[in-house]
Amino acid sequence: MSPWTDLTISNPKVDENEELDKMLSRNILEQFRAAWLQDPGVDFTDPNISIVNADLTGLPPTALHYGEYEALAGEGAGFGRRLADFKILSEVRPLPEGQHSFILGAGRVPEVDRAIEQMGQWLRRHLGS
Numbered sequence: 001m002s003p004w005t006d007l008t009i010s011n012p013k014v015d016e017n018e019e020l021d022k023m024l025s026r027n028i029l030e031q032f033r034a035a036w037l038q039d040p041g042v043d044f045t046d047p048n049i050s051i052v053n054a055d056l057t058g059l060p061p062t063a064l065h066y067g068e069y070e071a072l073a074g075e076g077a078g079f080g081r082r083l084a085d086f087k088i089l090s091e092v093r094p095l096p097e098g099q100h101s102f103i104l105g106a107g108r109v110p111e112v113d114r115a116i117e118q119m120g121q122w123l124r125r126h127l128g129s
Helices: 026-036 073-085 110-127
Strands: 062-067 090-095
Touching: 062 073, 062 110, 073 090, 090 110
Parallel strands: 062 090
Antiparallel strands: none
16 A cells, blocks of 8 residues: 655655645655654665665565555556566556545545455455455
C-alpha cells in the first residue's frame, strides 16, 4: 500500500501531485525521513534505505496498490517496474484519483472497496484460502 521506496525524494510525482495529495507533501516526507534517519552521513541511495536500489532477487510475490493522486504515486509505479525487471511475480494497481492511504475510504468509497476485494483475491491466490 502506497510504498515509499526511494528516500532521496527525487521522483517527480512528489512535486507534480503536491496539490492533489491531501496527506503527503515533500515537506512532510522530508520530516519523516529526518525523524527516521537522523545520521547526517546517511546515503539516501543506499539499497538498505531505498529499496528501489536493492537487489530484489528472491522477493516473494508482491502486490502494490497506490493512489494516482498521491505524492508517492511515482514510487509505486517505479517499484512495479523494478519488480518486473527482477521477474518477481507482481501485480501493480494504481487507484485512479486515489490519495495516499486511500484505504481509509473503506466502506464509503466504492473504488476503495473494489481495491480491497482485489487485495483479498491476491492474498487468497498466493497464500491459499
